[in-house]
Amino acid sequence: MIKIQNYFLPIIIILSIIVRVISILFFRDLNVSNEWGIILNNLENYNILSVHSVQGVPVPNIFMPPLYPFFLFVIKNFFVDLDLFLWTIQFIQLLFGVISVYLTYKILLNLFSKNLSLIGTFVFAIFPLNVYAVSQISSITIQIFLLNLFIYSFLKIFMKINYKHIILFSLSSGLLMLLRGEYFVFVILSLIYFYIKNKKLGTVVAISLIVILLISPYLYRNYKIFGVVTITKSSGYNLLKGNHPRTKVEGTGMFSNIDKVIPEVKQELDELKSKGPQSKYDLLQDQILMEKALKFIKEDPSRYIKLYFKKFLAFMFLDLDSSYPKYYSPLHIVPKIMISIFSFLGVITAFSMRINITNYFIFFYLANLGLFSVFFILPRYSLSLLTIQIILSLFTIKKIRSLLKL
Numbered sequence: 001m002i003k004i005q006n007y008f009l010p011i012i013i014i015l016s017i018i019v020r021v022i023s024i025l026f027f028r029d030l031n032v033s034n035e036w037g038i039i040l041n042n043l044e045n046y047n048i049l050s051v052h053s054v055q056g057v058p059v060p061n062i063f064m065p066p067l068y069p070f071f072l073f074v075i076k077n078f079f080v081d082l083d084l085f086l087w088t089i090q091f092i093q094l095l096f097g098v099i100s101v102y103l104t105y106k107i108l109l110n111l112f113s114k115n116l117s118l119i120g121t122f123v124f125a126i127f128p129l130n131v132y133a134v135s136q137i138s139s140i141t142i143q144i145f146l147l148n149l150f151i152y153s154f155l156k157i158f159m160k161i162n163y164k165h166i167i168l169f170s171l172s173s174g175l176l177m178l179l180r181g182e183y184f185v186f187v188i189l190s191l192i193y194f195y196i197k198n199k200k201l202g203t204v205v206a207i208s209l210i211v212i213l214l215i216s217p218y219l220y221r222n223y224k225i226f227g228v229v230t231i232t233k234s235s236g237y238n239l240l241k242g243n244h245p246r247t248k249v250e251g252t253g254m255f256s257n258i259d260k261v262i263p264e265v266k267q268e269l270d271e272l273k274s275k276g277p278q279s280k281y282d283l284l285q286d287q288i289l290m291e292k293a294l295k296f297i298k299e300d301p302s303r304y305i306k307l308y309f310k311k312f313l314a315f316m317f318l319d320l321d322s323s324y325p326k327y328y329s330p331l332h333i334v335p336k337i338m339i340s341i342f343s344f345l346g347v348i349t350a351f352s353m354r355i356n357i358t359n360y361f362i363f364f365y366l367a368n369l370g371l372f373s374v375f376f377i378l379p380r381y382s383l384s385l386l387t388i389q390i391i392l393s394l395f396t397i398k399k400i401r402s403l404l405k406l
Contacts, residue, residue: 008118009105016101016125020094020134028090028135031082032072036137039069040076052285057277060225062233063286066218067178068139086137093134096145101125103148104387110155111357112394119397120390123339128331129383139179140380146176148387154190158357161203170207174214181232182371187211189367190360197355226283233283236290240265242311242376243293243304248321249314251376258289265292311373315381316340324379336382339389346392349399361391 032040035051042050042058049066050058072089079085104124108117124130133140153169156162173190176183191204212219215231223229237258241251244262252261258269268288272281297304314320317340319327326332347365350358365388372381382389 005114005118009121012105012118012122012125013098013101016098016131017094019126019131020097023131023135024090024094026135027132029086029137031086032137035064036069036072039064040072043069043073044076052282054273054277054281059277059281060279062222062226062228062230062282063237064234065177065179065181065232067175068142071142072137089137090135093141096141097130097134100141100145100148103145103152104390107148107152107155107387108391108394110159111391112398116394116398120394123393124386124390127335127339127386129336129379130386133380133383138380140383143176143179143384144386146172146179147384150176151387154194154360155357157203158194158197158360161198161200166203166207167210170210171214173207174211177211177215177231178218181230181234184231185371186364186367190364193355193360193363225279227280228283233286236286236288236293238375240289240293240296242374243307244296247307247376248323249307249311249319249377250322250324251378262292265289268292308373311377312369315369315373315377316344319377319379322379327379332379339386339393340382342393342396343389344392345399346395350392350395358395361388364388365392 031037039049039051039061042048046058048058049061049069051061051064052059075088075092076085079088101121101124105117105121108120111117112120130144133144149168149172153165153172156165157169173183173187177187191207195201195204218231219229222231222233226233238251240262241247244252244264246252246261258265265288269285272284272288278284318333318337322328343365347362351362352359365385368381368385368388
C-alpha cells in the first residue's frame, strides 16, 4: 500500500519551485543596483574589485566581501545581454533556494520526527521573504544555502565525525566568510563548542587548515594591498551607521552620501579624498568612521545601550519604527511575528545546562542577535536565521505536544 506521506516532500519541493518562479516573474530585479552594480561595473571596465572611487578613480576594495561580486562577474562574462544575465542569476538563485529546502528537511530529520520535519520544511519553502529573496540581486539566497550546508555538516560532525562532513563544513565555513566577513566569528564559536563537547583537537585543526587554505588567496590580496590580514574592514562604517545621533534600529542609509547623513565626519573624509586615489583609501576611511562612532558612543553611552537593546528586540521580534518599503505588509509581518514568538519560546523551553546540539542552536541564534545588534538590523538579517528559527519553533511545538500528550 502506497503511503501518501511519501509524497509530501516531493510536493513541498515542487511547490517551492512554483512559488519562486512566480516571485521571479512578478518581483524580479531589472538591474544590478547599489554596491553590487558599482563593483560589477568596476570589475568589467577597470578590472578592479572596487566599491569606492576617489576623484573618479576606483580604489581597491576591502569594504565588501568578494564572493557574490565574483559570482556576478563570472556569470556576466557568459551572458553579456543584461536581461539574459539577470534571468540567469535569478534562475541560479532559484536552484540554490530549492536545494536549501531539501537541506532544511535533512537538517530537521536529524532532530525531529518525519512529520515535524515536513512541517518545518514546508514553512521554510513558502516563507514569503525567503520566496521573494530569489528574485532579487542579493547575496542572501546563497547565504541561506551555505548556512544550511554549514548547519547540516556541523550537526553531522557533532554527532559523529565523518571526513565527508568535515570537508562540507570546512567548505561552507570558508565560503560563508567570503560571502559575509563576520562569519569568521560564528565559525570560531562553532569550533570551540565542538571541541568542548568532543575534545577532538585534530578535527578542529583540520577544519581550520582547510578554511584558511580556502580564504588565503583573498587574505593575501588584502595583506599585500592594505597590510592587514582580513577579509573585510567595514566595522567602522557598520558601527557608525547604527550608532550616531540621527540613526534608527535599521541604521541610516549612507552608502553614497555619508557626509550628508553624518556631517560630523565631512571634514575628515574631505581631507582624505583631497589626497587623491590611494590603495588604502577603504581602510583609512573605515578608521575615520570607527573613531567617530566610538566618540558618539562615549559621549552618551546610556543612549546607545538603550538603542542596543531596542535593536536586539527588533531583531528577535519586530521593528516598530521601520521605514523599509512594505515592511508592515501582512505577508511579511504575520509570518515574522509568528516564527519570532515560537523561536523565543523554543529558546526558553529547550535550553538546558548541557553541551548538546540543542543548546548549540540556541547559542548560535543568540550570538547572531547579540553581534548584529551592536551595529544595525535590516529585515534580511532575520531571513538568514530562518532555518535556526524553524528548529527552535519545532522545539516549541514538540514541547506543546508532549504537554498535551498528542
